[in-house]
Amino acid sequence: MVTQFEDNFEYLETSSELVGRxxxxxxxxxxxASGNMxxxxxxxxxxxxxLLKYAIDNFKGRGKVVYIDVGxxxxxxxxxxxxxxxxxxxxLLIDNIxxxxxxxxxxIKYFYDQDYIKSVVFTTGDLKxxxxxxxxxxxxxxxxxxxxxxxxxxxxxxxxxxxxGNFEISDEVLNELYKESKNLKRFLVNCDLLCKSLDxxxxxxxxxxxxAKVVVDNVFDNVVxxxxxxxxxxxxAGGHWRCKNCDSYCDACxxxxxxxxxxxxxxxxxxxxxx
Amino acid sequence: xxxxWYNELGFHSNPFSIKPAAFHNELFGNTSVIAxxxxxxxxxxxxxxxxxFGAGKTTxxxxxxxxxxxxxxxxxxxxxxxxxQGEVSxxxxxxxxxAGGFFGRLFxxxxxxxxxLLDEMQDMNGKDLAKVKEYYDDGFFxxxxxxxxxxxxxxxxxxxxxxxxxxxxxxxxxxxEAVLMIRKRIGDLKFLGDDMILKIFKKDANSxxxxxxxxxVCRVAFESGADxxxxxxxxxxxx
Numbered sequence: 001m002v003t004q005f006e007d008n009f010e011y012l013e014t015s016s017e018l019v020g021r022x023x024x025x026x027x028x029x030x031x032x033a034s035g036n037m038x039x040x041x042x043x044x045x046x047x048x049x050x051l052l053k054y055a056i057d058n059f060k061g062r063g064k065v066v067y068i069d070v071g072x073x074x075x076x077x078x079x080x081x082x083x084x085x086x087x088x089x090x091x092l093l094i095d096n097i098x099x100x101x102x103x104x105x106x107x108i109k110y111f112y113d114q115d116y117i118k119s120v121v122f123t124t125g126d127l128k129x130x131x132x133x134x135x136x137x138x139x140x141x142x143x144x145x146x147x148x149x150x151x152x153x154x155x156x157x158x159x160x161x162x163x164x165g166n167f168e169i170s171d172e173v174l175n176e177l178y179k180e181s182k183n184l185k186r187f188l189v190n191c192d193l194l195c196k197s198l199d200x201x202x203x204x205x206x207x208x209x210x211x212a213k214v215v216v217d218n219v220f221d222n223v224v225x226x227x228x229x230x231x232x233x234x235x236x237a238g239g240h241w242r243c244k245n246c247d248s249y250c251d252a253c254x255x256x257x258x259x260x261x262x263x264x265x266x267x268x269x270x271x272x273x274x275x
Numbered sequence: 276x277x278x279x280w281y282n283e284l285g286f287h288s289n290p291f292s293i294k295p296a297a298f299h300n301e302l303f304g305n306t307s308v309i310a311x312x313x314x315x316x317x318x319x320x321x322x323x324x325x326x327x328f329g330a331g332k333t334t335x336x337x338x339x340x341x342x343x344x345x346x347x348x349x350x351x352x353x354x355x356x357x358x359x360q361g362e363v364s365x366x367x368x369x370x371x372x373x374a375g376g377f378f379g380r381l382f383x384x385x386x387x388x389x390x391x392l393l394d395e396m397q398d399m400n401g402k403d404l405a406k407v408k409e410y411y412d413d414g415f416f417x418x419x420x421x422x423x424x425x426x427x428x429x430x431x432x433x434x435x436x437x438x439x440x441x442x443x444x445x446x447x448x449x450x451x452e453a454v455l456m457i458r459k460r461i462g463d464l465k466f467l468g469d470d471m472i473l474k475i476f477k478k479d480a481n482s483x484x485x486x487x488x489x490x491x492v493c494r495v496a497f498e499s500g501a502d503x504x505x506x507x508x509x510x511x512x513x514x
Contacts, residue, residue, distance in 0.1 A: 033279055034289035034490070080360070106359040106398070113295055113333060135424075138328040139293065141487050 011195035012162040012188060018054050019161070020154030021047065027145055028055050032091055032119045037112065037140045040123040042147030045185030048123040051147070052093045055121060064090050064118070071096035079107040089118040097122045098129040105133040112139065155184060159191050167198055168205040176208050180215040190215055280497035290460045291490035293483050295333040302331070302338045303456040304448030304482070309335060312420075312443055313342055316390065321411065321419040321437045325426040326445030329483025332422045335445065336392050339420065343390065354391045358398040365403045367410055388417045396421040397428055408434045447480040456482075457489060467493055471504045478513045488513055 031038040042048050059065050111117045181187035193214040234241045237254035250262035326332045371385035453476040475488050496508040
């Protein structure tokens with residue numbers, strides 16, 4: 001039932017230690033232990049799920065923690081079925097509640113009142129997008145934890161603690177990388193990419209100019225100039241940028257393939273015009 | 276894991292829990308209303324109770340259940356149903372059969388003369404509402420208690436006539452009851468004095484908010500290292 005949200009980095013140690021979040025950690029643990037409902041609010045990638053993960057580490061082993069990402073369950077989520085045959089006093093951690101239906105709202109309220117659920121922690125990226133019923137709202141009350149972005153010192157410390165390999169990455173480079181990253185999550189991804197690129201180029205020492213090479217933004221935010229091979233026009237196919245001249249790809253989903261039909265979705269494959 | 280403030284003060288769990296199930300035998304405020312409700316149910320009839328969020332609707336129902344359990348009425352004669360449970364419509368026959376215990380289920384006999392408590396009735400559909408009256412007229416239900424957070428629910432005409440004057444609205448507690456409620460939970464703990472309880476109560480008299488406020492004030496006071504709650508703590512949290 002628990003979705004995996006383990007970081008998947010090649011060059012960064014996985015770590016469940018939360019740097020710079022002492023107050024927040026204490027609040028989460030307190031609200032869970034004392035049987036409250038808590039709402040964690042914070043923008044994308046700021047560390048909401050990491051806090052939930054911290055809570056799981058603290059309360060696991062008692063067989064009573066359920067983590068639900070409403071985003072992945074969608075309409076299929078049914079709290080009653082989820083709690084069937086489970087002991088009293090469950091701890092519910094609910095990620096992405098903007099998708100939580102009204103009937104699940106009511107069920108959570110009911111099971112909470114009857115003590116089948118001991119405590120609930122909700123997370124959201126946007127307070128306005130929540131459709132809590134008034135009953136849930138009144139039970140949460142003041143228990144809203146707003147996550148602010150970590151200060152730069154903490155962010156750099158997290159990267160330092162987790163970087164492995166013998167790369168030499170100066171504070172200046174990390175600073176630059178941090179400036180180019182929108183949030184902590186993106187920053188860590190970029191750190192990982194930087195190491196990857198150093199490894200590929202068989203370099204040990206990172207320079208500031210390397211930063212520009214690895215900084216990734218959302219594909220859709222990015223203005224793609226043209227094909228790196230032929231400088232021809234790029235087409236967005238299913239979220240991937242493809243070149244009409246050089247790539248054989250599926251027009252529908254962007255999968256690269258030399259077959260006549262797409263192995264992923266079955267649509268006809270457009271052959272590269274150069275070939 | 277660290278000890279919580281309430282552990283340090285000698286409580287096993289949060290004494291200010293807002294769950295109605297946690298302290299089901301306690302009820303403060305609305306005593307005269309509840310006495311009238313119970314009297315009415317004993318006489319048989321249909322009763323409607325409404326109250327705002329956190330006024331203690333479910334707690335009142337628990338109190339009623341407790342009251343009838345302790346009398347000769349018999350706990351087997353009570354059905355509690357929360358309309359938030361999420362089933363599409365209510366299967367009264369199943370409720371009546373299940374109320375008969377093992378033999379009831381075995382023979383599929385529907386119990387008669389039952390008392391039914393319908394919590395969160397604002398979520399009931401019109402069909403279920405109409406059926407309540409039928410079952411009542413047929414003698415399956417001797418008394419029906421509706422509990423709702425809204426007081427302007429549309430009910431079928433004949434049901435409305437049956438309810439008649441039996442509408443009860445739950446209100447906030449008075450000062451004395453507020454202090455009693457907290458004392459019942461924490462005993463004569465010096466950490467939180469009566470004057471401070473009243474100060475917190477003055478900020479918000481809604482039972483649920485009141486409990487949550489007491490919890491937060493005590494926590495802040497304890498974590499600041501104080502010997503007892505004083506005005507600065509109240510202001511800091513509820514200011």
